[in-house]
Amino acid sequence: MNRHGEIVLSEGKGLRDLGGAPGQLVGLNIHALTLAFTPLGSIYERVQAGEAIAERLQVADRTLDIRAEPLQSGEGDFDGFVAVATDVTDLDVAGRALVQSQKMESLGILAGGIAHDFNNVLATILTVAGALRRSPALGPDEREYLETIDLAARRGAEVAGRVLAFARGGTANLIPADLREVITEVANLATPALRRTAAVRTSIPPEPVVVECDRGQLTQALLNMVLNARDALPRGGEVRLALTCVGRQAVITVADNGHGMDEATRARIFEPFFTTKPPGQGTGLGLAVAQGIVANLNGAISVTSSPGEGTTF
Ligand SMILES: Nc1ncnc2c1ncn2[C@@H]1O[C@H](COP(=O)(O)OP(=O)(O)O)[C@@H](O)[C@H]1O
Numbered sequence: 001m002n003r004h005g006e007i008v009l010s011e012g013k014g015l016r017d018l019g020g021a022p023g024q025l026v027g028l029n030i031h032a033l034t035l036a037f038t039p040l041g042s043i044y045e046r047v048q049a050g051e052a053i054a055e056r057l058q059v060a061d062r063t064l065d066i067r068a069e070p071l072q073s074g075e076g077d078f079d080g081f082v083a084v085a086t087d088v089t090d091l092d093v094a095g096r097a098l099v100q101s102q103k104m105e106s107l108g109i110l111a112g113g114i115a116h117d118f119n120n121v122l123a124t125i126l127t128v129a130g131a132l133r134r135s136p137a138l139g140p141d142e143r144e145y146l147e148t149i150d151l152a153a154r155r156g157a158e159v160a161g162r163v164l165a166f167a168r169g170g171t172a173n174l175i176p177a178d179l180r181e182v183i184t185e186v187a188n189l190a191t192p193a194l195r196r197t198a199a200v201r202t203s204i205p206p207e208p209v210v211v212e213c214d215r216g217q218l219t220q221a222l223l224n225m226v227l228n229a230r231d232a233l234p235r236g237g238e239v240r241l242a243l244t245c246v247g248r249q250a251v252i253t254v255a256d257n258g259h260g261m262d263e264a265t266r267a268r269i270f271e272p273f274f275t276t277k278p279p280g281q282g283t284g285l286g287l288a289v290a291q292g293i294v295a296n297l298n299g300a301i302s303v304t305s306s307p308g309e310g311t312t313f
């Protein structure tokens, strides 16, 4: 751009991304442009005042790295400027995804370490409670207390196990398995956990549906979803576990007719440690773990839910 604010050189494919053509700006005045791209207006003013600029700007849906240098005439007056805008939108998105995956990785390592130590503590509690239970001197009250200790420690160990599964993420043991058996196992495992008012109903095809998967991990993932469904059914209801095949893909559905969730909750459910449950009842890891496990199988989890309408994973 020369000292009159007239553009004398305009090149590069970045313009095309903004809906223009290279060279299109030649002959135009900067003032016409800055009206269209307001953030550029303030850059122009600063460069005119002699400042060299290097900054990142959002123009429409693009992220641009802008470098601008004022040019000076022999007498030291403003003599136009040179500006280069590099479109870094895609780099930016990739960068953010990388930061997110690194965060998840360090979270996994941290969580795995804690879960491991936690498991050792719980193992001691369970062993000692087991030994005490064999004592003939115990009265009925003490026995009941011991049962409570035992139950709480087991629940803690379950949580630690889930954290470990989440932390391990990457080491699935893939073996062909009939998903019908996995579904039946999940239903059997879940039944005692469902209060008498809620029921699990399964629907499976007559033919085997064999996929390579880590059976233990997949069971864990589905169980997490079934237990969430139970929690969404405080006054009872039904959890439906269904298996179907769509082309070469197996689709497992976990549906409940519980209280559902609003959009704000739905947007966060896969975040580790996001929970809407009271302390002691929710870890916020169930779906983060499930998502990790399913992603390992090259699968994906989607969800539909609305308040009062139930939830389907
Ligand atoms: N079937 C469901 N119905 C309603 N809300 C659900 C359901 N499944 C998950 N959620 C919501 O997602 C949150 C996160 O679930 P999860 O990761 O399993 O952690 P937690 O169960 O420990 O809270 C829950 O606290 C709940 O708000």
Ligand SMILES: [Mg+2]
Pocket (backbone or CB within 6 Å): 224, 227, 228, 284, 285, 286, 287
């Ligand atoms: Mg859960």
